[in-house]
Structures are given as C-alpha cells and as structure tokens.
Amino acid sequence: MNTRTRKIVMAALMAALTCVATMIIKIPSPLKGYLNLGDCIVLVAGWALSPAYGFLAAGLGSALADMFSVYVTYAPATFVIKGLMALIAFYGFKLTRSKLKNLPSRIISGIAAEIVMILGYFLFEGFQYGFIPSAANIPANGIQGIAGLIIGIILMKIFEKSKITLN
Numbered sequence: 571m572n573t574r575t576r577k578i579v580m581a582a583l584m585a586a587l588t589c590v591a592t593m594i595i596k597i598p599s600p601l602k603g604y605l606n607l608g609d610c611i612v613l614v615a616g617w618a619l620s621p622a623y624g625f626l627a628a629g630l631g632s633a634l635a636d637m638f639s640v641y642v643t644y645a646p647a648t649f650v651i652k653g654l655m656a657l658i659a660f661y662g663f664k665l666t667r668s669k670l671k672n673l674p675s676r677i678i679s680g681i682a683a684e685i686v687m688i689l690g691y692f693l694f695e696g697f698q699y700g701f702i703p704s705a706a707n708i709p710a711n712g713i714q715g716i717a718g719l720i721i722g723i724i725l726m727k728i729f730e731k732s733k734i735t736l737n
Contacts, residue, residue, distance in 0.1 A: 577623050584624075584628070587611045588652075606714065607717065609655070609718025610717070611631065612631075614729075616656035617676060619736060632648045635648075636648050647694040650690070662675070666679060672726075684718065687714075691707060692708060
C-alpha cells in the first residue's frame with residue numbers, strides 16, 4: 571500500500587472511530603448538546619496523523635455523529651471545532667516535544683485543544699441561545715475535555731508500547 575493510500579485509510583479509520591466514540595455514550599448537557607468520549611479519538615487523530623488528515627478525521631467523524639443523532643444543527647460548528655482541536659493537538663505537540671518529553675507535550679497540547687473546544691461551543695451556543703445560558707455548558711464541556719485528554723493519552727501510550735503507528 572502506498573503512503574498516500576495508507577494515510578487516507580488511517581484518516582478514514584480515525585473518522586469512523588471518532589464517530590462511534592462520540593455516539594456510543596451520550597450524556598445530555600444543559601443546552602441541547604451532549605457529553606461524549608469522542609474527544610479522546612479527536613486528540614489521537616491530532617497527535618498521530620498529519621495536520622490535514624487529522625483535521626478531516628476529527629471534524630468529519632464528530633460532525634457525522636451529530637448528523638446521525640438529533641444534533642444536526644451542531645454539525646457545521648462541530649466539524650470546525652473538532653478539526654481545530656486536532657490541529658492544535660498536532661502543532662502543540664510538535665512545538666513542545668523538542669523541549670519536553672511526549673507525556674508533558676501531550677498534556678499541554680491536549681489542554682490547549684480542549685480549551686478551544688470549550689470556547690468554540692460557548693461561542694456557537696452563545697449565538698444560538700445567548701451567552702448567559704451558554705455558560706451553563708462550560709463545566710460539562712470541561713469534564714468531557716478532561717476525560718478525552720486522559721483516555722487519549724492512555725490510547726497513545728498503548729499504541730506506542732504496541733509499536734502501532736497510524737501515520
């Protein structure tokens with residue numbers, strides 16, 4: 571399999587995993603959204619794939635989960651927010667890894683990506699429902715971000731120990 575085909579297959583696999591992880595556990599949040607485990611795969615896509623493939627895998631997988639559920643209005647914002655999360659995870663890891671080890675680099679880049687998720691949904695929901703009501707989802711999105719970061723780091727550790735490469 572040539573390199574480009576492998577990258578496309580891995581990105582498609584990550585998009586499918588993101589969609590499934592997002593849909594498998596849905597805990598409703600205060601403003602018509604939901605908490606899910608998709609962020610762990612979004613971060614893995616950012617850390618393991620190239621920027622463009624990571625963006626597309628994270629964005630498409632997450633947006634598809636919204637479209638397959640009753641959250642179709644969220645899909646365009648989700649595509650952008652989750653794609654940006656993967657980009658931030660990629661570039662944040664790349665920038666900090668030269669000075670730090672893998673784990674601290676993943677923690678820093680993952681936190682930065684999750685902050686973008688929290689702010690992104692705060693802005694999106696703020697324009698839809700008002701910024702005061704939108705603030706009610708900040709704690710729920712923070713919990714989702716922490717869970718996604720922890721599980722994402724564990725998955726990357728497993729991949730590294732098993733010598734599994736996604737890129």
